Amino acid sequence: MTIEKRDRLGKTHRYPSVGKSGLAIVLLLFTTLITACETADEAPNADSNVTTEEVAEQTEKVEGQAVTVRSEIEKQVGENSFTLDNDGEEILVINTSGKPFLLPEEDDYAIQATGEVQNFVLVDLERDYNLGLDPEVYAEYETKPALLANSLALAPDPGEITQNPEKFYDLAIAVEGEVEDVLDPTSFTLDEEQLFGATDLLVINTPITEALDGETVTVTGQLRKFVLADFERDYDLTWDLDVKKKLEAEYSDKPVFVADSLYPKAQ
Structure with a gap:
């Protein structure tokens, strides 16, 4: 039937x-998009879904590709960026979507980020996105792997949602x-x-x-x-x-x- x-x-x-x-x-x-996405090409999918380990340790494998990673936040770096933890090795994520993304107050909430993997070069990023990044703040990330995120969403577990749904209504998840x-x-x-x-x-x-x-x-x-x-x-x-x-x-x-x-x- x-x-x-x-x-x-x-x-x-x-x-x-x-x-x-x-x-x-x-x-x-x-390939329907979550709220933070702009075009179908930016949507997470099975082919783009990778681990933080691949981004940090196998950068050449995914460099230049649109990928999706899911991880807990390590720390906020600037107004438009933060790092994800990969067993002690940080991955810089930069919000290039043009839309604000408020980090959760709880440190243990994960996020999902979709975008292109590049080795971070400040002058190139400023030329392309004009984000006004402080060279001193980002000096330690120069030439290291970074994810230029055009889509960001909170990534709670099912129980975190059902236990405290008021925190998640009407948000991209x-x-x-x-x-x-x-x-x-x-x-x-x-x-x-x-x-x-x-x-x-x-x-x-x-x-x-x-x-x-x-x-x-x-x-x-x-x-x-x-x-x-x-x-x-x-x-x-x-x-x-x-x-x-x-x-x-x-x-x-x-x-x-x-x-x-x-x-x-x-x-």
């Missing part, structure tokens, strides 16, 4: 239906977790095992195409309170009556993650 779904261009796509056993779910790698419970071809939960008292995070609006039970994925999007009527109005969902009843009973006025892209985590 299949479910038909139209995209923004009016083209019809067919997805396999998902029974209660959750044996089949679909993974479609969207990139959340990573293990697919736990597949509800239908557009809805699943991300497992939370780390924080006591936290619950799994419901993710909706992401057509999926492969058996992903137990897979670790990253989804980008925004957090909203669940109101069934609003969600049915705003999104092209495929929920049947049983799913609607289950979600309304379990999630009314609770945080739900509305995704605009999904891709595997960096290996």
